Amino acid sequence: MEKSKQKKLEAAGWKVGNAAEFLELNEQESAYIELKLTLSRNLQKKRRSLKLTQHGLARLIKSSQSRVAKMEAGDPTVSLDLLVKSLLALKTPAHQLARLLIR
Amino acid sequence: MEKSKQKKLEAAGWKVGNAAEFLELNEQESAYIELKLTLSRNLQKKRRSLKLTQHGLARLIKSSQSRVAKMEAGDPTVSLDLLVKSLLALKTPAHQLARLLIR
DNA sequence: TGACAATATGTCGGATATGACATATATTAT
DNA sequence: ATAATATATGTCATATCCGACATATTGTCA
Numbered sequence: 001m002e003k004s005k006q007k008k009l010e011a012a013g014w015k016v017g018n019a020a021e022f023l024e025l026n027e028q029e030s031a032y033i034e035l036k037l038t039l040s041r042n043l044q045k046k047r048r049s050l051k052l053t054q055h056g057l058a059r060l061i062k063s064s065q066s067r068v069a070k071m072e073a074g075d076p077t078v079s080l081d082l083l084v085k086s087l088l089a090l091k092t093p094a095h096q097l098a099r100l101l102i103r
Numbered sequence: 104m105e106k107s108k109q110k111k112l113e114a115a116g117w118k119v120g121n122a123a124e125f126l127e128l129n130e131q132e133s134a135y136i137e138l139k140l141t142l143s144r145n146l147q148k149k150r151r152s153l154k155l156t157q158h159g160l161a162r163l164i165k166s167s168q169s170r171v172a173k174m175e176a177g178d179p180t181v182s183l184d185l186l187v188k189s190l191l192a193l194k195t196p197a198h199q200l201a202r203l204l205i206r
Numbered sequence: 207t208g209a210c211a212a213t214a215t216g217t218c219g220g221a222t223a224t225g226a227c228a229t230a231t232a233t234t235a236t
Numbered sequence: 237a238t239a240a241t242a243t244a245t246g247t248c249a250t251a252t253c254c255g256a257c258a259t260a261t262t263g264t265c266a
Binding site: 053054055065066068069070072073075079 | 212214216
Protein backbone atom coordinates (compact mmCIF):
# COMPACT_ATOMS: atom_id res chain seq x y z
CA MET A 1 0.00 0.00 0.00
CA GLU A 2 1.12 3.49 -0.81
CA LYS A 3 2.24 5.47 2.20
CA SER A 4 0.03 8.44 1.36
CA LYS A 5 -3.00 6.23 1.02
CA GLN A 6 -2.21 4.52 4.31
CA LYS A 7 -2.00 7.87 6.06
CA LYS A 8 -5.38 8.86 4.74
CA LEU A 9 -6.97 5.64 5.93
CA GLU A 10 -5.40 5.98 9.33
CA ALA A 11 -6.61 9.53 9.56
CA ALA A 12 -10.09 8.21 8.86
CA GLY A 13 -9.77 5.89 11.82
CA TRP A 14 -8.65 2.67 10.16
CA LYS A 15 -5.86 0.64 11.59
CA VAL A 16 -3.80 -0.57 8.70
CA GLY A 17 -1.91 -3.79 9.20
CA ASN A 18 -0.58 -6.47 6.94
CA ALA A 19 -2.20 -9.75 6.03
CA ALA A 20 -0.27 -11.67 8.67
CA GLU A 21 -1.53 -9.33 11.35
CA PHE A 22 -5.06 -9.79 10.11
CA LEU A 23 -4.82 -13.55 10.14
CA GLU A 24 -3.20 -13.40 13.54
CA LEU A 25 -6.13 -11.46 14.91
CA ASN A 26 -8.53 -13.99 13.47
CA GLU A 27 -6.56 -16.74 15.06
CA GLN A 28 -6.70 -15.14 18.49
CA GLU A 29 -10.36 -14.39 18.05
CA SER A 30 -11.20 -17.94 17.06
CA ALA A 31 -9.12 -19.37 19.90
CA TYR A 32 -11.09 -17.17 22.27
CA ILE A 33 -14.43 -18.20 20.79
CA GLU A 34 -13.48 -21.84 20.85
CA LEU A 35 -12.54 -21.49 24.49
CA LYS A 36 -15.94 -20.11 25.35
CA LEU A 37 -17.75 -22.78 23.36
CA THR A 38 -15.78 -25.46 25.15
CA LEU A 39 -16.82 -24.05 28.50
CA SER A 40 -20.43 -23.75 27.28
CA ARG A 41 -20.61 -27.40 26.40
CA ASN A 42 -19.01 -28.45 29.64
CA LEU A 43 -21.27 -26.26 31.70
CA GLN A 44 -24.34 -27.86 30.16
CA LYS A 45 -22.89 -31.31 30.64
CA LYS A 46 -22.11 -30.58 34.26
CA ARG A 47 -25.49 -29.03 34.97
CA ARG A 48 -27.31 -32.00 33.49
CA SER A 49 -25.21 -34.50 35.35
CA LEU A 50 -26.26 -32.72 38.53
CA LYS A 51 -29.93 -32.99 37.49
CA LEU A 52 -30.25 -29.23 37.67
CA THR A 53 -32.61 -27.22 35.48
CA GLN A 54 -31.45 -23.99 33.89
CA HIS A 55 -33.71 -22.22 36.31
CA GLY A 56 -32.05 -24.06 39.18
CA LEU A 57 -28.56 -23.11 38.05
CA ALA A 58 -29.73 -19.54 37.53
CA ARG A 59 -30.86 -19.46 41.13
CA LEU A 60 -27.47 -20.68 42.30
CA ILE A 61 -25.60 -17.96 40.50
CA LYS A 62 -28.28 -15.32 41.09
CA SER A 63 -29.00 -14.99 37.41
CA SER A 64 -31.90 -15.88 35.16
CA GLN A 65 -32.95 -18.92 33.14
CA SER A 66 -32.60 -17.00 29.91
CA ARG A 67 -29.01 -16.07 30.66
CA VAL A 68 -28.18 -19.67 31.47
CA ALA A 69 -29.75 -20.69 28.17
CA LYS A 70 -27.57 -18.14 26.42
CA MET A 71 -24.50 -19.39 28.20
CA GLU A 72 -25.15 -22.90 26.99
CA ALA A 73 -25.97 -21.72 23.50
CA GLY A 74 -22.62 -19.98 23.21
CA ASP A 75 -24.28 -16.62 22.85
CA PRO A 76 -21.62 -13.99 22.15
CA THR A 77 -23.02 -11.61 24.75
CA VAL A 78 -21.97 -14.03 27.48
CA SER A 79 -18.60 -13.37 29.06
CA LEU A 80 -15.91 -15.81 30.02
CA ASP A 81 -16.34 -14.44 33.53
CA LEU A 82 -19.91 -15.62 33.76
CA LEU A 83 -19.10 -19.03 32.34
CA VAL A 84 -16.27 -19.52 34.79
CA LYS A 85 -18.28 -18.24 37.73
CA SER A 86 -21.03 -20.69 36.82
CA LEU A 87 -18.66 -23.60 36.66
CA LEU A 88 -17.22 -22.59 40.01
CA ALA A 89 -20.76 -22.43 41.41
CA LEU A 90 -21.08 -26.06 40.38
CA LYS A 91 -18.05 -26.79 42.53
CA THR A 92 -15.68 -27.36 39.67
CA PRO A 93 -12.20 -27.46 41.18
CA ALA A 94 -9.50 -25.43 39.47
CA HIS A 95 -7.66 -28.44 38.14
CA GLN A 96 -10.85 -29.70 36.51
CA LEU A 97 -11.57 -26.26 35.10
CA ALA A 98 -8.12 -26.32 33.56
CA ARG A 99 -8.86 -29.67 31.93
CA LEU A 100 -12.11 -28.37 30.55
CA LEU A 101 -10.27 -25.66 28.65
CA ILE A 102 -8.66 -28.16 26.40
CA ARG A 103 -11.31 -30.81 26.09
CA MET B 104 -33.94 -16.03 62.35
CA GLU B 105 -37.56 -15.07 62.92
CA LYS B 106 -39.68 -15.37 59.81
CA SER B 107 -41.12 -11.90 60.14
CA LYS B 108 -37.68 -10.36 60.49
CA GLN B 109 -36.49 -12.30 57.47
CA LYS B 110 -39.35 -10.99 55.40
CA LYS B 111 -38.51 -7.43 56.33
CA LEU B 112 -34.89 -7.88 55.37
CA GLU B 113 -35.83 -9.45 52.08
CA ALA B 114 -38.24 -6.64 51.37
CA ALA B 115 -35.35 -4.25 51.94
CA GLY B 116 -33.36 -6.05 49.27
CA TRP B 117 -31.32 -8.46 51.38
CA LYS B 118 -30.97 -12.04 50.35
CA VAL B 119 -31.11 -14.11 53.46
CA GLY B 120 -29.30 -17.42 53.37
CA ASN B 121 -27.70 -19.63 55.94
CA ALA B 122 -24.07 -19.63 57.02
CA ALA B 123 -23.13 -22.49 54.71
CA GLU B 124 -24.51 -20.59 51.74
CA PHE B 125 -22.59 -17.53 52.77
CA LEU B 126 -19.33 -19.42 53.12
CA GLU B 127 -19.99 -21.17 49.84
CA LEU B 128 -20.35 -17.85 48.08
CA ASN B 129 -17.14 -16.61 49.60
CA GLU B 130 -15.41 -19.73 48.46
CA GLN B 131 -16.56 -19.31 44.87
CA GLU B 132 -15.72 -15.65 44.95
CA SER B 133 -12.22 -16.24 46.25
CA ALA B 134 -11.61 -19.04 43.77
CA TYR B 135 -12.60 -16.62 41.02
CA ILE B 136 -10.37 -13.85 42.34
CA GLU B 137 -7.47 -16.20 42.78
CA LEU B 138 -7.93 -17.34 39.21
CA LYS B 139 -7.67 -13.79 37.94
CA LEU B 140 -4.64 -13.02 40.06
CA THR B 141 -2.91 -16.11 38.75
CA LEU B 142 -3.52 -14.99 35.20
CA SER B 143 -2.34 -11.47 36.07
CA ARG B 144 0.97 -12.72 37.34
CA ASN B 145 1.48 -14.99 34.40
CA LEU B 146 0.59 -12.30 31.92
CA GLN B 147 3.24 -10.01 33.35
CA LYS B 148 5.77 -12.80 33.40
CA LYS B 149 5.01 -13.68 29.80
CA ARG B 150 5.08 -10.06 28.63
CA ARG B 151 8.44 -9.46 30.27
CA SER B 152 9.93 -12.63 28.89
CA LEU B 153 8.98 -11.36 25.45
CA LYS B 154 10.69 -8.02 26.16
CA LEU B 155 7.46 -6.21 25.52
CA THR B 156 6.50 -2.96 27.23
CA GLN B 157 2.99 -2.47 28.58
CA HIS B 158 2.48 -0.02 25.77
CA GLY B 159 3.61 -2.67 23.29
CA LEU B 160 1.19 -5.25 24.63
CA ALA B 161 -1.56 -2.64 24.66
CA ARG B 162 -0.95 -2.06 20.98
CA LEU B 163 -1.23 -5.78 20.27
CA ILE B 164 -4.60 -6.07 21.94
CA LYS B 165 -5.80 -2.63 20.83
CA SER B 166 -6.02 -1.37 24.38
CA SER B 167 -4.07 1.16 26.41
CA GLN B 168 -0.98 1.09 28.62
CA SER B 169 -3.04 1.99 31.65
CA ARG B 170 -5.36 -0.94 31.15
CA VAL B 171 -2.43 -3.30 30.81
CA ALA B 172 -1.05 -1.90 34.06
CA LYS B 173 -4.38 -2.56 35.71
CA MET B 174 -4.45 -6.09 34.37
CA GLU B 175 -1.08 -6.81 35.88
CA ALA B 176 -2.02 -5.12 39.13
CA GLY B 177 -5.01 -7.42 39.53
CA ASP B 178 -7.40 -4.49 39.36
CA PRO B 179 -10.94 -5.76 39.99
CA THR B 180 -12.35 -3.81 37.05
CA VAL B 181 -10.41 -6.08 34.68
CA SER B 182 -12.34 -9.02 33.31
CA LEU B 183 -11.23 -12.58 32.82
CA ASP B 184 -12.01 -12.05 29.17
CA LEU B 185 -9.42 -9.33 28.80
CA LEU B 186 -6.80 -11.32 30.66
CA VAL B 187 -7.39 -14.38 28.53
CA LYS B 188 -7.49 -12.38 25.32
CA SER B 189 -4.18 -10.83 26.28
CA LEU B 190 -2.57 -14.17 26.94
CA LEU B 191 -3.88 -15.44 23.63
CA ALA B 192 -2.41 -12.37 21.94
CA LEU B 193 0.93 -13.46 23.36
CA LYS B 194 0.43 -16.77 21.57
CA THR B 195 -0.25 -18.78 24.64
CA PRO B 196 -1.57 -22.14 23.46
CA ALA B 197 -4.67 -23.50 25.13
CA HIS B 198 -2.85 -26.27 26.93
CA GLN B 199 -0.46 -23.75 28.44
CA LEU B 200 -3.33 -21.48 29.41
CA ALA B 201 -4.86 -24.44 31.20
CA ARG B 202 -1.65 -25.02 33.12
CA LEU B 203 -1.51 -21.38 34.12
CA LEU B 204 -4.86 -21.73 35.83
CA ILE B 205 -3.50 -24.06 38.43
CA ARG B 206 0.01 -22.73 38.92
C1' DT C 207 -53.45 -36.02 22.62
C1' DG C 208 -53.05 -32.27 25.90
C1' DA C 209 -51.12 -30.25 29.90
C1' DC C 210 -47.07 -28.95 32.11
C1' DA C 211 -42.16 -28.31 32.69
C1' DA C 212 -37.90 -27.08 30.46
C1' DT C 213 -35.44 -24.55 27.22
C1' DA C 214 -34.78 -20.97 23.52
C1' DT C 215 -35.01 -16.31 21.73
C1' DG C 216 -35.68 -11.32 21.59
C1' DT C 217 -35.63 -7.03 23.98
C1' DC C 218 -34.57 -3.51 27.36
C1' DG C 219 -32.94 -0.35 31.12
C1' DG C 220 -29.34 -0.41 34.30
C1' DA C 221 -24.72 -2.02 35.84
C1' DT C 222 -20.00 -2.78 34.86
C1' DA C 223 -15.72 -2.98 31.99
C1' DT C 224 -13.66 -0.51 28.46
C1' DG C 225 -10.04 2.60 26.00
C1' DA C 226 -8.37 6.97 26.42
C1' DC C 227 -6.32 10.60 28.69
C1' DA C 228 -3.74 13.18 32.26
C1' DT C 229 -0.40 12.86 35.39
C1' DA C 230 2.34 10.80 39.17
C1' DT C 231 5.97 7.67 40.24
C1' DA C 232 9.59 4.42 39.27
C1' DT C 233 13.22 2.41 36.48
C1' DT C 234 16.98 2.62 33.28
C1' DA C 235 20.82 4.47 30.74
C1' DT C 236 24.16 7.94 29.87
C1' DA D 237 22.44 13.42 38.58
C1' DT D 238 19.31 13.86 34.99
C1' DA D 239 17.02 12.82 30.93
C1' DA D 240 14.43 9.35 28.83
C1' DT D 241 11.53 5.45 29.14
C1' DA D 242 8.41 2.49 31.59
C1' DT D 243 4.86 1.73 34.83
C1' DA D 244 1.11 3.13 38.20
C1' DT D 245 -3.11 5.51 39.42
C1' DG D 246 -7.34 8.20 38.96
C1' DT D 247 -11.13 9.73 36.12
C1' DC D 248 -14.53 9.76 32.44
C1' DA D 249 -17.78 8.90 28.49
C1' DT D 250 -19.00 5.09 25.96
C1' DA D 251 -19.53 0.23 24.82
C1' DT D 252 -20.61 -4.13 26.41
C1' DC D 253 -22.71 -7.41 29.51
C1' DC D 254 -26.04 -8.05 32.84
C1' DG D 255 -30.62 -9.83 35.02
C1' DA D 256 -35.23 -9.60 34.08
C1' DC D 257 -39.20 -10.16 31.51
C1' DA D 258 -42.28 -11.75 27.78
C1' DT D 259 -43.13 -15.17 24.84
C1' DA D 260 -42.08 -18.94 21.54
C1' DT D 261 -40.54 -23.56 21.07
C1' DT D 262 -39.40 -28.02 22.53
C1' DG D 263 -39.47 -31.98 25.46
C1' DT D 264 -42.01 -35.24 28.89
C1' DC D 265 -45.32 -38.00 30.63
C1' DA D 266 -50.32 -39.11 31.94
